Amino acid sequence: MFSFLVRRFLQAGLVLLIVGFVAFSMFNFVGDPIDNMLGQEASQADIERLRSVLGLDQPFVVQYWKFLINALDGNFGISYRQGRPVAEIIAERAPATLELAAVSGLFAITGGIVLGIFTAIRREGFLANFIMTVSLIGVSLPTFLIGILLIYLFSVELDWLPSFGRGEVVDIGGWSTGFLTASGLKALILPSITLGLFQMTLIMRLVRSEMLEVLRQDYIRFARARGLSERAINFRHALKNTLVPVITVTGLQLGSIIAFAIITETVFQWPGVGLLFINAVQFVDIPVMAAYLILISVMFVAINLLVDVLYVAIDPRLRS
């Protein structure tokens, strides 16, 4: 078990190193930050001065090495656009994304499970088939379009919900939360639906097929033969056995929720790390882009690692 863990940790470290290299090398092609940092009247001398101050005149390998050394130290450099430490900016923006991701995730999981069970139990029913078909719309339109249509309907036409931002936020020990004010909660609704719709469809279909599979198993047939009520069969036995794969998939989907938040955050001007990333791409703010990608990678690798470890803990056969 111990050597397994060590091996997995080393592998995870290697993965991060590669990700860092790939991320960093790619940014050399996104554009030139200097143009964004200087006004239109800047002279060639200004351009060269800034280039050397930022170290952009050095060979690529040197730049990557410096970046790596600093990153290992937890120092992701200074944002070109804001002139502040990247770590500080990301810490400031993370709560917005995490809250959005949490609410979308919750929406996706509860919605997905409830609808999944329903469509599995009423497999042949009209309503279930209708839900199955309609749910596909959620994965058949690009996210940005869904977001804009929701804004058009609920903000402009009906005037029920805000079209952008987080509303009023409350700062608790450096964590800004939108959960504690009415406007903050209202502001969460449309972005969460936009972001969660895709995952909800996914989870719903997964729950449905797992459920159908389980309902076919022998022990369910026995349960039925023993005269247990349908409700008890569906919820106490079938659902319980459905949940394991659902939890695994959901865990892995959490990362893509945060990644796809880029689009939702742009549409709703949601001040999270996704919007920060898009701003950074437009400005060629290399330190912010690199830090964001590494952060996402760490998260994914951590989730993967956790899943692996859990599997080993559950299934002793894998320990050898």
Added chain:
Amino acid sequence: MKKSIVAIAMALMATQSVNAETFRWAGKTDPQTMDPHAVNSAPVIGFLNNVYEGLMRRDRDMRIEGALATRWEPIGAKGWRFFLREGVKFQDGSDFTADDVVFSYERATKPQSDVSSWFATVTDVKKVDDFTVDFYTSAPNPIFPDTITNFMIMDQGWSEANNAATPAKETENYATRNANGTGAFKVVERQPDLKTVLEPHTGWWGEVEHNITRAEYTPIQNPATAVAALLSGEVDMVNPVPTQDVSRLSNSADVKVLEGIEARVIMFGFANQAETLKYTADAGKPNPFRDPRVRKAVNHAINVDAIVQTIMRGSAQPVSQLVSSTMRGYSTSLAARPEYNLDKARSLLAEAGYADGFSFGLKCPNNRYINDEAVCQAAVGMLAQIGLKAELEAMPVSNYWSELRANNFDMYLLGWSPGSFDAEHPIRFLVTTPNPEKKLGSWNFGAFSNARVDELLPQIQSEIDDTKRQAMLDESAKILQDEAGYVPMYVQALLWGARKKVELVQRADNFFILRWVTVK
């Protein structure tokens, strides 16, 4: 736990205390910094005009007037003397004196400053007494007061006490997120990219015309989201409004659109000097754009009226030269655009030996100017009518300038807004032969070059007599038109959307000045 409950309670109270007089507005980008000398970009300078003030400022109609200076006069041909306003207080309560002006000049001319080009001709700045300052220039500079309206004065004591005596660009200092100006509004809260909150400066020297008690600025990137926010009343003002939404907003019961003409001229430029074409199947063949007749043919083939009418929906004005008619030094004698005439264009091409046309690469930004990509696309169609097959590559502005600087174009789109609101400005940056040492022609990507224009520029810069100066500006503009070094198309419109209850002034430089805002 107790602490957090208090925090929540306070936050809830804060929510309730936000009253109707809070004015909210949104723009496309966040001002990068609160430091008036660190970044010379319109979002920064425009925003900070509400917080800081210069010696000079512009009124509603862009005429210059005294702000922190009450009078100014030339010191012969040696420079300019400014007499300062007395009794002015910074937002932290300290007094404004000549020392602050000298300090701000020194700060703004440091290598880290992004505004030092404003003082290219200044050799020295001397304090005469507490309320008199002299600016010495290397040559007579008749328009110097016009060029320093955005030169904002910082408090020497505050800057030094907070270690902000040097502008910070690649890092941050105290002045990046805090401000202490003499302007009508002070920064009370600054959250980069999220919101910036201003409140009136109670000790301001001027007469208060606004009725704002609190103003909140939020950047909203997606234009559709910004329009939605305005329509639903979440913001009171949006700049800019997409051209296509003008009519919808104007027809709405609660919203109005303010339309004006911006200073920015949109034009096509060419690889004037390159030996060969760089793009398409014709890459490597001799570059036809070296021939003025070919450039003129392009000029006759672009139907500017059609672009203005459809893509810009009437919200733009055709233009014949590199500045719009409201700028100083505009050549009235050259106001007519070359007519849209395909036959003429074709015969010019035939004359130049390209009767069968040719193909080439057209570069275009897709997020810099209003509808930039659509305009380029339309131009591709129009040029195809005379046999010129343009291959369009549109890219985000973050890649665009480095692409142009690397000479990766045969023809390209450019917008230019003269920072000094004077016709000399585009000549200096776009028309004179590029010369990095003299800081000339730094945006003349195609390296247009004309000896006479190069000769005229220094004379224009130092000519005090307005008539003579105008004659030289006219001559340069005429040369440029005859040579078709650029194809100026139209002046962009300023399109602001606002709730009907808001009264505001739209100035031609696209600066939103809060002290002219009243909310009913």
Added chain:
Amino acid sequence: MTNTTSSKPLSSWQQAWQSDLAWKFRHSPIAVVSLVITVLLVLSAVFAPLVAPYNPFDPGSLNLMNGFTAPLTPNAFTGDEFLLGTDDQGRDVFSTILYGMRISLFVGFAAVTLGLLIGVTLGLIAGYFGGWIDAVIMRIADVQLTFPSILVAMLIFGVAKGFTPVEYRDEVAIWVLVIAIGLSDWVQFARVVRGATLVEVNKEYVQAAKLIGRSAWSIIFGHILRNVLSPVLVIATISLALAIIAEATLSFLGAGAPPTQPSLGTLIRVGQGFLFSGEWWILLFPSVTLLSLALAVNLLGDWLRDALNPKLK
């Protein structure tokens, strides 16, 4: 498989018609309708030059004054009429959709093919050989998974732009999209195929083949491949829909097909700017087309999944 066992040889069409799958297909109205819609859309895209009244990719044929013409309403300046109206450039929306769908479908098919080839090959190898080969391949898959698909696509887009010589950039834009989207979804093919291969490897027929000395490659491609294909088919179908949507999403982030040769996604990105201004047709028709295409393909995939799953009979 060989035909020698059947006494009366059937043509392959008859075989297909009588197969289990075909029977299920004929008895599922949703599957039939989805297939008809998909085939119709694909055909009209493939034959766009014959079906479309105009060629929107030929800039010389455009008249800017035709811009913003409403559907079936004569243009105020030119008097021209268009079935689904025109966009801001005066392009016929109907023609643009047909040509745009060509690009979307091309990107979709090519990307899925690429992802499938890489994923299936690596999955088979990993599953068959196991050991360190398996570990290396699955670690690479982890790295790939670490980057969410749209980020991968954006980055490949950026790198390709940097490496491509300037004069070829326009031609490669579409291929870059293919590679970007294709590379971001090979992992799921690899994972599923690896899993299925692991099961197959332990079956008797593989062991037998190994015993009689068949080479690893002939076992993999001759036997195992055939038996792991049904999940691949399901994933491929659903990936096709996802790839088309991914292209649209990339377009929103500024990394999509060029505007002079717009895909459906680019059309929607441009069209969303006209949502408030009253020119609904510029957004609506491309969106509906994309929706029908993706929905039909998704429903087909759904049906395939159920049909190929023997447990769900």
